[in-house]
Each structure stands twice: as C-alpha cells, then as structure tokens.
Amino acid sequence: MELLQFNEVSKRFSKKNVLENVSFTLQANECAALIGPNGSGKSTIINLMLDLLTPDGGSIKRNYRPTHDVGVMFQNDYFPENLRVREVLDLHQSYYGVKNLVDEILQSTELSSVAKSNVFSLSGGQKRRLSLAIALLVAPKLLFLDEPTNGMDVQSRELFWNQIQQLKKSERTIFVTSHNLDELNDYCDRFIFLKNGVIVKDITKAEMRNERMLVIASPTPDTVHAVCRNYGGRMAEDILFVPGAAVNDQLLSYLQEQQVNYAERFKDVKDVYREIYMQEGSGEKASR
Numbered sequence: 001m002e003l004l005q006f007n008e009v010s011k012r013f014s015k016k017n018v019l020e021n022v023s024f025t026l027q028a029n030e031c032a033a034l035i036g037p038n039g040s041g042k043s044t045i046i047n048l049m050l051d052l053l054t055p056d057g058g059s060i061k062r063n064y065r066p067t068h069d070v071g072v073m074f075q076n077d078y079f080p081e082n083l084r085v086r087e088v089l090d091l092h093q094s095y096y097g098v099k100n101l102v103d104e105i106l107q108s109t110e111l112s113s114v115a116k117s118n119v120f121s122l123s124g125g126q127k128r129r130l131s132l133a134i135a136l137l138v139a140p141k142l143l144f145l146d147e148p149t150n151g152m153d154v155q156s157r158e159l160f161w162n163q164i165q166q167l168k169k170s171e172r173t174i175f176v177t178s179h180n181l182d183e184l185n186d187y188c189d190r191f192i193f194l195k196n197g198v199i200v201k202d203i204t205k206a207e208m209r210n211e212r213m214l215v216i217a218s219p220t221p222d223t224v225h226a227v228c229r230n231y232g233g234r235m236a237e238d239i240l241f242v243p244g245a246a247v248n249d250q251l252l253s254y255l256q257e258q259q260v261n262y263a264e265r266f267k268d269v270k271d272v273y274r275e276i277y278m279q280e281g282s283g284e285k286a287s288r
C-alpha cells in the first residue's frame with residue numbers, strides 16, 4: 001500500500017527555492033532514510049509530510065492522518081519536569097486519548113526497570129528510548145526518527161536499532177534522517193539523497209548491492225593520478241574509491257602490473273554519498 005506520495009513538490013521561503021520538484025512515494029513497511037548535508041531541505045520535507053507546511057507547487061497525497069497516525073522521535077529530548085518515566089508516558093497518552101499501550105511500550109523499549117525513576121536520572125540512551133516510547137504511543141503507521149542515536153554509546157545504539165528491527169516486523173513505515181551513514185547502511189532498506197532541495201538519487205539497498213566498488217588503500221600520488229584520469233574515483237581518508245562502472249579488466253591489469261593492492265566489495269551508502277557530494281579526485285576522467 002502507498003502511504004505517501006510527493007508529486008513535483010516545491011517549497012519557497014521568502015524568495016529562496018528550498019525544494020524543487022520533489023517526487024517520491026513511501027510504501028507501507030518501508031524503512032527509508034533521507035540523506036543530505038545541512039540545509040539541503042530534509043526538515044522541510046518532514047514538515048510537509050507532517051502537514052506543518054504547505055507546498056508552493058505540486059501535491060502531497062497522504063494515506064495517514066498527520067495528527068493521529070504519526071510518531072515523531074525528535075532530535076532533542078523534551079520531557080515535562082520532575083516526572084517519573086511512567087508518568088511522562090501516561091501524560092502523553094492522555095493527550096492522545098489512545099488505547100493503553102504504556103506497559104507494552106515500556107517493555108519493548110526496555111524501560112520497565114526505570115518506570116518509577118525520575119526522567120532526569122535517566123542515562124542519555126534511556127532518554128532517547130523514552131523519546132521513542134512517546135513516539136510509539138499512538139501506534140503510528142509512520143514513524144519519524146530524526147538523528148535518533150545522537151549522543152548514544154555503541155551498546156545503546158545497538159539496542160536502539162534492534163528495537164527498530166522489531167518494529168519493522170509490525171507493519172510500520174519508518175523514515176529516518178541521520179548523518180550516521182554506517183547505521184543507515186546497516187538498518188535501512190532505501191536511501192533518498194537530497195542536494196540543494198532536489199532528490200538526486202533514490203536507491204534501494206538491493207539495487208545498491210548490485211554494484212561493485214574498488215578500494216585502494218594509501219595509494220601513491222602517481223596511482224591516484226593515473227586511476228582518476230582514466231577511470232574516475234574519489235580520495236577520502238587516504239583511500240581511493242573507484243566506482244563499479246569503471247572496474248574492468250584493463251583497470252585490474254594496470255593495478256596488477258603496477259603491483260598496487262586493491263580490494264573489491266559491494267557498494268554502500270558512504271560510496272553513494274561520496275559520488276554525490278564530493279568532488280572527483282585528481283585528474284580528469286577520460287571520455288570513454
């Protein structure tokens with residue numbers, strides 16, 4: 001089922017075009033990530049999805065009620081002062097007038113043991129999980145996670161994403177924005193890349209893994225120059241990344257002749273990110 005459809009949506013603030021002809025659909029059960037640098041328009045898209053903004057052009061079709069079927073885990077945790085964990089959830093539940101899900105959610109977010117604790121005594125990871133618990137109170141069809149693991153340590157991140165994996169099994173659409181590309185790569189099924197208010201790539205994990213990458217660690221300047229000039233590629237953190245489309249017998253023979261060590265692997269989100277947002281490395285790509 002299609003949960004959402006953006007059809008050539010544009011948005012302006014003052015005279016500045018912030019989104020231009022943005023089109024995408026979200027299916028029920030998807031776990032999709034919206035990726036883009038600061039200021040690329042992610043929050044504007046989310047606010048349009050939540051019906052907090054109106055588009056200046058195009059149309060949005062929602063198969064959900066923005067006030068009743070959507071749970072949002074905001075970037076920062078805001079809780080009423082001096083309340084216990086359970087009281088915070090009871091309070092939110094009373095606003096929404098929804099079915100009593102507090103015990104179930106305390107359990108699924110692993111907060112039962114701190115249900116009677118004051119929210120200020122919680123660890124950073126527990127506070128993030130309480131924000132998730134609040135977002136789940138409406139039994140959302142659509143769950144927004146905005147930089148969900150900010151401030152969490154490794155163990156809390158793993159626990160958090162395991163909980164999201166469980167939620168994925170229960171017919172929910174999950175929409176994540178995060179700058180943590182490793183996490184998105186591991187846990188999302190689809191990646192929508194935004195650049196200056198335009199969707200420049202919309203790719204599923206399965207599609208991405210159809211492509212290979214070639215990786216050369218600590219290449220010499222001569223190797224960087226020769227490979228980039230003839231095949232394209234990008235340098236990042238002393239590694240040269242060559243896109244799958246350029247990986248061919250000629251390139252591999254060249255590297256073997258030059259005794260350059262390389263490795264081949266599937267493409268991941270960071271590779272796509274580099275292709276979109278980073279300049280190609282030294283040398284011009286030859287027209288082939």
Ligand SMILES: Nc1ncnc2c1ncn2[C@@H]1O[C@H](COP(=O)(O)OP(=O)(O)OP(=O)(O)O)[C@@H](O)[C@H]1O
Pocket residue numbers: 013014018036037038039040041042043044045
């Ligand atoms: N209410 C507003 N009035 C004027 N300009 C705005 C408003 N909201 C956003 N903008 C501008 O629109 C552009 C996109 O902003 P947006 O917040 O959607 O980006 P973002 O990708 O979410 O950024 P970040 O990663 O920093 O949260 C920015 O140039 C921002 O300054």
